Amino acid sequence: MKTKEKLKQIKYRIESLFFIIQRTLLSSFYKIKFPINKEVHCDSHVKIGRGTRIYFYNGKMHIKENTTICNNSKFIIGGGKLEIGKNCLLGEYGIYNTFANLIIEDDVITADRISFVTNIHQYHDIEIPIKDQPSTSDDIVIGRGTWIGMNATILGGTHIGKNVVIAAHSVVKGDFPDYCVCGGVPAHIIRQYNIKTGKWEKPYNK
Numbered sequence: 176m177k178t179k180e181k182l183k184q185i186k187y188r189i190e191s192l193f194f195i196i197q198r199t200l201l202s203s204f205y206k207i208k209f210p211i212n213k214e215v216h217c218d219s220h221v222k223i224g225r226g227t228r229i230y231f232y233n234g235k236m237h238i239k240e241n242t243t244i245c246n247n248s249k250f251i252i253g254g255g256k257l258e259i260g261k262n263c264l265l266g267e268y269g270i271y272n273t274f275a276n277l278i279i280e281d282d283v284i285t286a287d288r289i290s291f292v293t294n295i296h297q298y299h300d301i302e303i304p305i306k307d308q309p310s311t312s313d314d315i316v317i318g319r320g321t322w323i324g325m326n327a328t329i330l331g332g333t334h335i336g337k338n339v340v341i342a343a344h345s346v347v348k349g350d351f352p353d354y355c356v357c358g359g360v361p362a363h364i365i366r367q368y369n370i371k372t373g374k375w376e377k378p379y380n381k
Contacts, residue, residue, distance in 0.1 A: 215229070218242075221238050221242050226246050229252070232254075233254045235256045238259045245269070251272050256273075256277070263283045264285070265284075268288045269285065269287075269289050270289070270290040273291075277293055286327075315329055324344070327341050327345045333350075334349075340355075344360070345362040351364065
């Protein structure tokens, strides 16, 4: 058992070291300018702002037509699929860590400095530095027509419905239905549209 654990630690350290080398010494080779890589596809009338960096290691990336990625955004494609829908406007300094599927549907708009983080570091083994422990990844889905306020962070395992408002500075994880306003750390539903009454209402807490 001890030998197996030691081998796991060695494996994690090698993988961590290789990833650091990719992000530093080899980063210029992984930086992509559209449309060079066959796994990175960009449709017509897509605008990519200046200073945007794309680091491709594994997976797929597809940006659909009439979408704008504003300046100084950073994409790390480490696995899974990153798909950005039609007619989206994604603000400056966005961070897109894609180690599982990250799906942003049509007509989504974000303010600046939004982080989409599909992966988290594990910390269960107190004998191993956190940087040497494995990470886990989970999908993120952002429904069409959603608006995300400045400095929000969207974590793996989140599914946001359509026409949802995410308040600025929120940390979002979990499932959120269509037509709601969410905010806070952690984010919770502040208001939700009631189709029967035609009004935005506060959630009912039993």
